[in-house]
Amino acid sequence: MAADSADWQRVARPPEGGATLFPLQATLRLSDGRSIDIDAQGFLICHKGRLQAWKNECPHAGSPLDWIPGRFFSEDGEHLVCHTHHAIFDPESGDCLSGPCPRGLYALAFREVGDMVEVPVTAERLPERGGD
């Protein structure tokens, strides 16, 4: 899917072991067919020198993963943790390694533009994954 500059927003590159939160526009589709626009979040991490971007929504019950804004990593920095029911995720693949989640994290695209990083504006229109 082609994406123009209006589809992207620039965010700060997180430090090693850190995360940058960013807003995402999303649409919630109701069972009666209606849809409402909601504000969601994504987060960009740097783990072992590699960037990854994920939607800040646990695949178990849909809550944000962080209970302290911007804190996603386990104490040892090796995993991402959902603080609601303590599911553990692989920071590079997003796979659920432990906990009640039925699937892994929702991946978001990102692209490095010089010293900056760009991430999507919406959760729906996902440009092809980049950054490798």
Ligand code: FES
């Ligand atoms: S909401 Fe994340 S493990 Fe339950």
